[in-house]
Amino acid sequence: MGSDLEERVRAAFRDKLQLLKIPGKEDDFLPSACHLLEKRRELAEVERALSAKKEEFQMKMEELHGRRQELEHKERQFKEAVLKFDKFLKENDAKQKRALCRATEEQRQASQRGPEAERLRQEITRLQGVKETLQQRLSAHKAFPEYLRKVLETSEQFREIPELIDRFQTLMSTQASLAQRELVAREAVEEARARLQRYVEESSNQILQQNNQVAELQSRLDEIRTRVLEGESNWICIQNTAANKTLELGQIKLATLNLFQMVAKHRAVPADVPVDDTAAQLEAVQQCIVDLTDILADFRKGEPTYIPQPELKAASHSEPEPS
Structure with missing residues (x-):
């Protein structure tokens, strides 16, 4: 979309440039040239604004892409949770049916066996408590399937709740992978920073050694200059003595x-x-x-x-x- 907008702006400006009348004389050329420079400046400003808009659009697209990936990951996780919950409900219903069947059989047999019937009544009471607990949990978790259905209604990408949960799990896996990559990158950065610190320290030591060598050479140079000055002074004295002797x-x-x-x-x-x-x-x-x-x-x-x-x-x- 940003490239289409840029092309339209360029085409409009190109059409305006083609409509400009080229002056025949040099005196008439100056205002047109100034106008052309002004148009070029406006074009540069438009291009800068367009570049800023493109960067902003790119940043928003990246942010939306990240949010979409995060949502897909959460959807997959939620889908998996719903599947597990459905499986749990089915298993629970099956257990409940088996328990009821067993309780019925035990009630039938309880008429024949007194102590065993009392034990079975206690087991039935316990199973009924478990059933009530499971029903309460089922009522508490009913909001999640309803939420998933609403998400499917508003989203055109997914058709079933398992697909949404799979997408959520994929997003969670991608997040973990990105976190691992980020950890590896941070370790690499720390290692590079440590190498840089060692290089800076070694460079500082080398610079210090070079400065010491320069100072030593400067001292030797000063000493040699002093000797040269003394030699020149002695040579001048010798020349003066020779001149006096010659005179x-x-x-x-x-x-x-x-x-x-x-x-x-x-x-x-x-x-x-x-x-x-x-x-x-x-x-x-x-x-x-x-x-x-x-x-x-x-x-x-x-x-x-x-x-x-x-x-x-x-x-x-x-x-x-x-x-």
């Missing part, structure tokens, strides 16, 4: 070159020594100082009075130690 060496070489040039200017020293050969320059300066020292010693032997020589003294003080 000092350059100053020494420059001073040595100045001394050599002074010596070469005032003394007859060969000037073919390379500029970067500091050792040869120092040797030449040293040789010049030795010569000057010898000359000064010879001069002091002949002249007791000491005459200082500023240039040589200054040169001797600025002379670095030979490398």
Whole structure:
């Protein structure tokens, strides 16, 4: 029924779309396009409403199906109960007839036997009490057959009371089976939930281990960074020391070159020594100082009075130690 209603709505909307006039110009197309969008929106709303109605109808059908199954199950049970009750009544009537026959026979024989007749009268009294009890039970249970007949009158599915009772018993059996399936499903859900809990715990432990490893690696990284910073600091210090040493060496070489040039200017020293050969320059300066020292010693032997020589003294003080 829901599919027929949906098809009718779609067909009506399709007919309305076919009746729409397609504009010939672009300016006339905009209102029609807006109208088409509006119709599409209305169609979407109708489809949503239709889907909601279909879901509601499906839920009602499922509920009715469940109630029908439950009623059929109860009907089968009731049918079985009525059959059993009818069987019980028939057996009871048969017993009652047999008891009456036996009582009649015993009454006949009671005329011949006195003590036996008294016993039989007591048995008859007891059986009459049982009969009254059974009649009361029969009167009390008469409402059930009448109810079953009314159910058969209102229902077109069943023709006889045994069919109704069979259907009721089937519904009861189905209910028990569904209850068993539900129990199995619940146990499966509990087992799946336990597995999920174990998986979550294992995942949490793995995540914790990974976090610990990350923290350890981060600590190692910080330590390595600290070492790198220390190494870079030491390297900078080494570079600064090397620069200072290089500067000092350059100053020494420059001073040595100045001394050599002074010596070469005032003394007859060969000037073919390379500029970067500091050792040869120092040797030449040293040789010049030795010569000057010898000359000064010879001069002091002949002249007791000491005459200082500023240039040589200054040169001797600025002379670095030979490398």
